[in-house]
Amino acid sequence: MTNHSQPAKVPPTNVVVIGGGYAGVIAANRLRRHPATSPGSLRADPPKVAVTLINPRPEFVERIRLHQVLTGSDDAVVDYADVLADDVRLLIDTAEVIDAAARSVTLGSGDVVGYDYLIYAVGSTGAELTVPGAAEFAYPLSEWEHAEPLRAAMAKLHPSAPVVVVGAGPTGIEVAAELAEEGQAVTLVCGDVLGPYFSESTRRAVTKRMRALGVTVVDGPGAKVTEVYEDSVLLADNRALPGVLTIWTAGFGVPGLAARSGLTTNAIGRLLTDETLTSVDDPYIVAAGDACAPSNLPLRMSCQAAIPLGAQAADTVLSRIAGAEPTSVNQAFTGQCVSIGRKAGVIQLAHLDDRALRLHIGGRAAASIKEAVCRGTIGFLAKEARKPGSYFWLKGGKRAEHLAAAEQAAAVR
Structure with a gap:
């Protein structure tokens, strides 16, 4: 007698994504692809995935535009409806503790969310303000919540009032230039x-442009802030620089969720993973973005790295659901884009493995490219929401060679 009964439908696999930034959103959207069934499977339908995204804010924050909030040229937020698929459950809450044994996440509200797989994409934060006086007198700018209080403080200042920006990475340069272009007196302390x-x-070209905007650039061995006062900062060489307002952009850290949950991290708290972005502690936890450290050789913190890492984290989870072996991290860099006000910028070009080339693009052309990049990141997220699996990224970067070199160096030590 022929059995015409249909195979039982497979219940959905519950995947929780912690963090609604660049890595988390692309991962959540991409997870909606049906994972391929393993070879020889008799399943009529591939298993579906139910995705929950946990994020403390109700809107997507464009961190690469935070400096624009200070002058009102952009609000640095996008509605999740524009970048997140409708069938992804958005849960506005904070993740307090991950219980790997129970496969659950305890939230700030007290609720507990269970998962079959977890993607850890909590991103990065500003470095802890340990310099004396910094926590009391300096304004950080690493989170969206920092931007509005800082903008309000700036609105009270006269343009001739001296402002000190501490840190000359991309954020520091962009903040200093943005304010100077509006006529504010700015000193940039490089560290x-x-x-x-x-x-x-490239550095010479950027320095020239900054000075043309009226920014006083303080660099060199003694240009490290050792103390912050209400109306000045003190440098390592004992110079005192006047500043009625100090903006702190130096350094980055990561949230302490992984360490607090008893998971293995590197020295600064990034979740330690293998080359498939899987936690070294648990095959059901996968990481992406600024807060992960594959083989303890993390990629540079940037949305340029976060979005491909988020896509690869989703692919790792989908492979594991299908019973297939996930692939190793494979991505490359193109350089670094930095705004220098609204009318100029610089594009530092790079080798695929993220080593800077001597070449750069500057001026208005670079400003246009930077704006296109900012718009493009949102476009990538939105397209993946509409068509999961459509996102692709630049690959290469000689990661295997760098891993081998790191292992050899460790063996010598």
Whole structure:
């Protein structure tokens, strides 16, 4: 007698994504692809995935535009309806503890969310303000919540009032230039050099542009802030620089969720994973973005790295659901884009493995490219929401060679 009964439908696999930034959103959208069934499977339908995204804010924050909030040229937020698929459950809450054994996340509200797989995409934060006086007198700018209080404080200042920006990475350069272009008196304290990632020729070009905007650039061995006061900062060489308002952009850290949950992290708290972005502690936890450290050799913190890492984290989860072996991280860099006000910018070009080239693009052309990049990141997220699996990224970067070199260096030590 022939059995015409249909195979039982497979219940959905519950995947929780913690973090609604660049990595988390692309991962959540991409997870909606049906994972391929394993070879020889008799399933009539591939297993579906139910996705929950946990994020403390109700809107997507464009961190690469935070400096624009200060002058009102952009609000740096996008409605999740524009970048997140309708069938992704958005849960506005904070993740307090991950219980890997129970496969659950305890939220700030007290609720507990269970999962079959977890993608850890909590992103990065500003470095802890440990310099004396910084926590009391300096304004950080690493989170959206920092932007409005800082903008309100800036609105009370006369343009001639001296403002000190501490840190000359992309954020520091962009903040200083944005304010100077509006007529504010700004001093940029580099800590050592302006734009540590830049080649020497790029650094010279950016320094020239900053000075043309009226920014006083303070760099060199003694240009490290050792104390912050209400109306000035003190440098390592004992110079005192006047500043009725100090903006702190130096350094980045990561949220302490992984360490607090008993998961293995690197020295600064990034979740330690293998090359498939899987936690070294648990095959059901996968990481992406600024808060992950594959093989303890993390990629540079940037949305340029976060979006491909988010896509690859989703692919790892989908492979595991299908019973297939996930692939290793494979992505490359193109450089670094930095705004220098609204009318100019710089594009530091790079080798695929993220080593800066001597070449750069500057001026209005670079400003246009930077704006296109900012718009493009939102476009990538939105397209993946409409058509999961459509996102693709630049690959290469000689990661295997760098891993081998790191292992050899560790063996020598």
